[in-house]
Amino acid sequence: MGIMKNMNRAALLISFLVASLTAVSSSMVQAQDLPAGKGKELVENTCGSCHGLDVVVAQHATKDGWASIVDYMVSRGASGTPEEIATIVDYLAKNFPAAATKTNVNKATAMDLQTQLELTAKDSEAIVKYRTDHGDFKDWDGLAKVPGIDTAKLTAKKDSIVFTE
Numbered sequence: 001m002g003i004m005k006n007m008n009r010a011a012l013l014i015s016f017l018v019a020s021l022t023a024v025s026s027s028m029v030q031a032q033d034l035p036a037g038k039g040k041e042l043v044e045n046t047c048g049s050c051h052g053l054d055v056v057v058a059q060h061a062t063k064d065g066w067a068s069i070v071d072y073m074v075s076r077g078a079s080g081t082p083e084e085i086a087t088i089v090d091y092l093a094k095n096f097p098a099a100a101t102k103t104n105v106n107k108a109t110a111m112d113l114q115t116q117l118e119l120t121a122k123d124s125e126a127i128v129k130y131r132t133d134h135g136d137f138k139d140w141d142g143l144a145k146v147p148g149i150d151t152a153k154l155t156a157k158k159d160s161i162v163f164t165e
């Protein structure tokens with residue numbers, strides 16, 4: 001009798017351990033917090049069943065890129081109405097956009113500076129003229145020295161600016 005009792009205990013302990021491990025692993029999947037926004041729950045419910053959401057958040061793409069990824073997932077078995085799929089694509093494109101391209105201020109034309117860094121035409125031309133007169137910019141301080149430019153606006157784009165390829 002004593003042995004049976006111990007075996008029951010062991011079985012109980014094992015099933016308890018299995019249950020808590022399962023609980024831990026499913027809460028880990030949920031802990032992959034997606035940014036709030038329209039489509040969050042849809043993505044959680046539609047995209048987390050075959051693989052973890054970590055696979056999804058590791059990806060960055062343009063809207064077209066996300067549309068083809070989601071199409072491909074639908075062909076693998078992901079399901080949703082056309083509206084749901086469109087919402088999912090919008091959500092992913094907004095929250096996991098393609099990595100922005102950097103602007104090399106030593107190669108950029110005035111037009112590049114204007115379109116990529118959203119500087120004014122006047123500031124863009126001032127930067128190109130200064131570069132032509134003084135040679136390539138070595139670093140941020142050199143760039144910020146260009147007379148007359150709106151440095152606050154430039155500073156807002158600091159992360160998008162590089163000085164070499």
Ligand code: HEC
Pocket residue numbers: 043046047048049050051055056059069070073076077078079088092
């Ligand atoms: C029916 C199962 C299934 C569902 C549901 C699913 N996927 Fe996938 N997904 C896969 C498989 C299988 C792979 C990996 C194999 C492959 O690349 O062909 C994958 C891979 C991925 C990848 C990695 C691609 C790469 O190139 O590394 C991304 C990103 C992705 N899925 C996004 C999503 C999104 C977003 C959704 C929700 C709309 C989704 N998945 C829903 C099956 C699924």
